[in-house]
Amino acid sequence: YFDPSKTIAEDTLQQLLRFLRSTPSSVNVQPNHFYVLATPEGKKQLADNLGERFQDNAEKILNASHTIILTTRADLPDSHLEAVFAKERADGRFPDPSKQQLWESMTRNFLDLRNYGYKDLNHWMEKQTYMAVGLTMMAAAELGVDATPLEGFDPTSVDKAFKIRESGHTTTVLLALGYPDPQKVYTTPISRFDPDQLFTFI
Numbered sequence: 095y096f097d098p099s100k101t102i103a104e105d106t107l108q109q110l111l112r113f114l115r116s117t118p119s120s121v122n123v124q125p126n127h128f129y130v131l132a133t134p135e136g137k138k139q140l141a142d143n144l145g146e147r148f149q150d151n152a153e154k155i156l157n158a159s160h161t162i163i164l165t166t167r168a169d170l171p172d173s174h175l176e177a178v179f180a181k182e183r184a185d186g187r188f189p190d191p192s193k194q195q196l197w198e199s200m201t202r203n204f205l206d207l208r209n210y211g212y213k214d215l216n217h218w219m220e221k222q223t224y225m226a227v228g229l230t231m232m233a234a235a236e237l238g239v240d241a242t243p244l245e246g247f248d249p250t251s252v253d254k255a256f257k258i259r260e261s262g263h264t265t266t267v268l269l270a271l272g273y274p275d276p277q278k279v280y281t282t283p284i285s286r287f288d289p290d291q292l293f294t295f296i
């Protein structure tokens with residue numbers, strides 16, 4: 095439960111977004127686009143379009159200071175790969191151009207494997223998005239900001255409301271950010287399996 099009267103300070107938000115931008119992805123594929131909802135109108139647009147089954151999450155989004163829609167590419171056209179490589183070249187990722195070339199052919203091989211071998215290109219891209227959401231939750235905690243990941247939404251409905259498919263992306267997960275409502279903070283313990291059920295030391 096978020097306190098609707100509290101807003102994340104601009105410099106803290108910018109720090110979080112810098113962090114989100116810096117999260118890594120496999121072969122630097124960077125399959126994401128992020129919608130940062132900072133206004134009451136933006137948050138309402140999301141809250142109103144979660145889908146019938148997911149009304150419980152509306153209040154969380156409306157009371158959060160900010161909510162981020164993490165979207166992932168629905169496919170991986172060559173134009174996207176070319177844009178990744180062009181940016182790497184512009185940023186001087188590999189000072190030696192032959193290394194960049196080698197990297198590009200390794201990347202293409204790996205993507206062919208995902209596409210035609212494992213046939214999990216889309217699922218694999220969404221895994222990258224989950225890493226970004228998890229790492230950003232940790233960064234938020236470091237900055238004293240509460241974060242709730244939300245899977246309770248209908249992606250078709252959210253995509254439609256924000257015209258997300260038009261850009262070649264689709265909604266993967268939401269991240270509500272803000273400060274807890276002091277009246278509604280949980281006092282019961284967190285419940286997780288014991289370490290002996292979780293860890294095997296070999």
Ligand SMILES: Cc1cc2nc3c(=O)[nH]c(=O)nc-3n(C[C@H](O)[C@H](O)[C@H](O)COP(=O)(O)O)c2cc1C
Pocket residue numbers: 151242243244245246247284285
């Ligand atoms: C990927 C993910 C999606 C989640 N989606 C929702 C959601 O849509 N709505 C919600 O209220 N909580 C959501 N949660 C919160 C979980 O229900 C919660 O973390 C879990 O029950 C454990 O509770 P705890 O975090 O308080 O220990 C989500 C958590 C994760 C990690």
